[in-house]
Amino acid sequence: MNEPIEARLQMAGHWLRIGHPERTLDELQGLWGDAAVDYRAFLFRGAALHALDRNVEAIDVLRDGLAQHGPFLPMLQVLGSSLRAEGRLPEAEAAFLQGLSLDPNDPDLLIGYAHVCLAAGQAEKASALVERAASHAPESAAVSAARAQVAFALGKDRDMHRHSTEALAHDPEDPGARALHGTSSMLTGASRSGYTSFASAAASQPGDPDLRAAAREAKLMNHPLMRPLRPFQRFNPLVVWIAAVAVIYGLRLAGLAPLAVVVAIGWFGFCIYSWVAPPLVRRWINRKWGA
DSSP states (O other): OOHHHHHHHHHHHHHHHTTOHHHHHHHHHTOOGGGGGSHHHHHHHHHHHHHTTOHHHHHHHHHHHHHHHOOOHHHHHHHHHHHHHTTOHHHHHHHHHHHHHHOTTOHHHHHHHHHHHHHTTOHHHHHHHHHHHHHHOTTOHHHHHHHHHHHHHTTOHHHHHHHHHHHHHHOTTOHHHHHHHHHHHHHTTOHHHHHHHHHHHHHHOTTOHHHHHHHHHHHHHTSGGGGGGHHHHHSOHHHHHHHHHHHHHHHHHTTOHHHHHHHHHHHHHHHHHHHHHHHHHHHHHHHHHTO
């Protein structure tokens, strides 16, 4: 392969690594002959398409590459991720298992398979896979992020916050780590930190409506008018209701009926406020955000 073609392939890989998949596709567009069917051309094109959420195209490209070059771990990893993104979980599982049959300890394949298990509702199995990946790559940002996602699936909010903070420390600019940190912060009551993380993630991915919506919701929870409603954010609303009713009836049983009436009236007013304030604040924020 001549030097200009090799340089083009290397540049395609460079654009992919620094997060410009569209530039990767531009570089690969001009390849011809043997270079067009080089294993890196298939891998880079498939990975770029996957990064652009063009997963159906990515699947076709990667399967062509595997048919041309045989089993290749990075191709199987991206193929499995693309299939998972399309909801084709049995096929995604098969791709990851094929890769793991070649290298049972590959951290990327283990984490990819764990994501398939999470999508299938198998959080415990996903946790075991992630811990196996961690034993081979303990300092990996991907391991910390996967641990945070497993903790979320298991309802372990504080563990999720700890692992998402670790993932963010590895790469403070990574939108995925920012989103995980934002989610865990909101779940643990750190709404200001959650908004900062979501806003940063949304700013770096302006085309992602989910991140924009999450940042808007975090902004809502940080509004001064929403502060009285923080108990509903920190605790299950049903638990808050049961606690309030228990206090009211407890005061009555203790012979403090007048105080119980005052508390009941206050609780009723709080409930009315909780129904009225969020829609009004949301409408104001949506108008400000141009939604």
